[in-house]
Amino acid sequence: MWGGGVVDWDGLRRELGDWYERVRRDLPWRRTRDPYAIWVSEVMLQQTRVKTVIPYYERFLERFPDVAVLAGADLQAVYKLWEGLGYYSRARHLHAAAGMIMAQMGGRVPSDPQVLRRLPGIGDYIAAAVLSIAFDQPFAVVDGNVKRVLARVFLMETPVNHPPGHARFQTVADRLLDREQPGRHNQALMELGALVCTPKRPLCPQCPWTAHCRALQSGAVPDFPRRVKPRRPGEQFWVAGAVLKKGRLLLTRRPDRGLLAGLWEFPCDRMDGAADPAADCAAMVRRQVGLHCAPPQHLVTVRHAYTHFKLRMALYLCPWQGGRVRLDGPDHFDWVRPDQLDRLPLHGAVHKALPALLQALRGQ
DNA sequence: GAACCGTGGTA
DNA sequence: TTACCAAGGTT
Structure with a gap:
């Protein structure tokens, strides 16, 4: 050697x-x-x-x-x-x-x-x-x-x-x-x-x-040192919905395993198709947290790079219309006033999207 | 053994 | 913008 x-x-x-x-x-x-x-x-x-x-x-x-x-x-x-x-x-x-x-x-x-x-x-x-x-x-x-x-x-x-x-x-x-x-x-x-x-x-x-x-x-x-070529990471598209009810936002906690374990975010999921993102978002909200909302309004799309994939996450404002929270995926939820969001640990993509959401809320 | 798991700095 | 990289560990 x-x-x-x-x-x-x-x-x-x-x-x-x-x-x-x-x-x-x-x-x-x-x-x-x-x-x-x-x-x-x-x-x-x-x-x-x-x-x-x-x-x-x-x-x-x-x-x-x-x-x-x-x-x-x-x-x-x-x-x-x-x-x-x-x-x-x-x-x-x-x-x-x-x-x-x-x-x-x-x-x-x-x-x-x-x-x-x-x-x-x-x-x-x-x-x-x-x-x-x-x-x-x-x-x-x-x-x-x-x-x-x-x-x-x-x-x-x-x-x-x-x-x-x-x-x-x-x-x-x-x-x-x-x-x-x-x-x-x-x-x-x-x-x-x-x-x-x-x-x-x-x-x-x-x-x-x-x-x-x-x-x-x-x-x-x-x-030197020698290095093997890493595979290029793929790209994922997520849709996230900030459900607003009586001035409070619905936050959910990710499971204790896997990506961003234990961190809080707005309900989100990988997008089904590219056809109608807003409708996708409404369907995602129904599926993940069991709520019905008015037509989601697009706020911002953020990019974020993880170790093994790149993410584009579109955040929508989703006015609550009906239903009680029933979780499918996340393991906890909380209704949070916008000025209390910093009490929860949020991940990077959420932090990137937050300014656009807070600005939209101020404008209402 | 290969894939998964975050973020920010730097060129 | 993209690619690379930083006192690794788990599944």
Whole structure:
């Protein structure tokens, strides 16, 4: 894998550690050794930028300062704090894991790898991160940063976005790990990927590993890491109906599984056909919440990009005409005054459409 | 093993 | 506008 060349593992570890001590960012989760806080930070940082996470992390630790408080909290409150951060199952898993820790593990984040790994939402990466950073245990993390750095330094052809190749990176990361200071080492390697060995325009002159990097020596840095072509996401069309009754709007909650689990929205569904969207919307309202409404009035159509499909959602204003709410799909509902909408966790597409709705309501 | 699961920044 | 990408995990 390393082309027969000799690798100076000790030199790599030392130079990385020295570099990290010089340039490390002062991040909120680097000011604590509390396993709970480290865990929360790692969950939030999953597929999410540091800059985005910081305010969420601060609020979360303030509101839920330890495992016991989180376990005792209402899941809806956790979702509300997570609103806008995405991947909402992370919030549900964190809450459920806190409950398990209180019920079965004496209220402390477990330091046993096998126990930790059993908690929902904790996979290989987060387990290794918590164990190394909070408990000084010798586990190497492999995230997107680590793969990119290793691919360049060792000229690894393994695609970084193809699960079958993951084990190759883990093997190299294990060999490279500084077992004396695993927490510092793991953070240093990720910091190198975040600050220097970046996806585009890496800052090679600032890299502590210029003498070791095979991609740099062969002028191939822009060609690494390798990546397999992802499939282009398809497009979906949704119709959403804001049912208005006596100045209140009907909001529904999505089921606890699947897309946008647990978040609130206006009743919506994929469009049946392109023939008559307004009639589609009225039919959707009857089907999903059992209500009859006056002819829906188109307010706005928003675009939103999810991981695996693109969405165009048309929002209609639907004056209530009759019927009592009977849910088919959503698992909860509530009639909400427009100025109270911010009490519920809403997803991105709803937030995009909201200004048009509020403006229409003011105009009535 | 492949598909699913969000959002915002950036080029 | 589109494509890429970011401290992954679950089903």
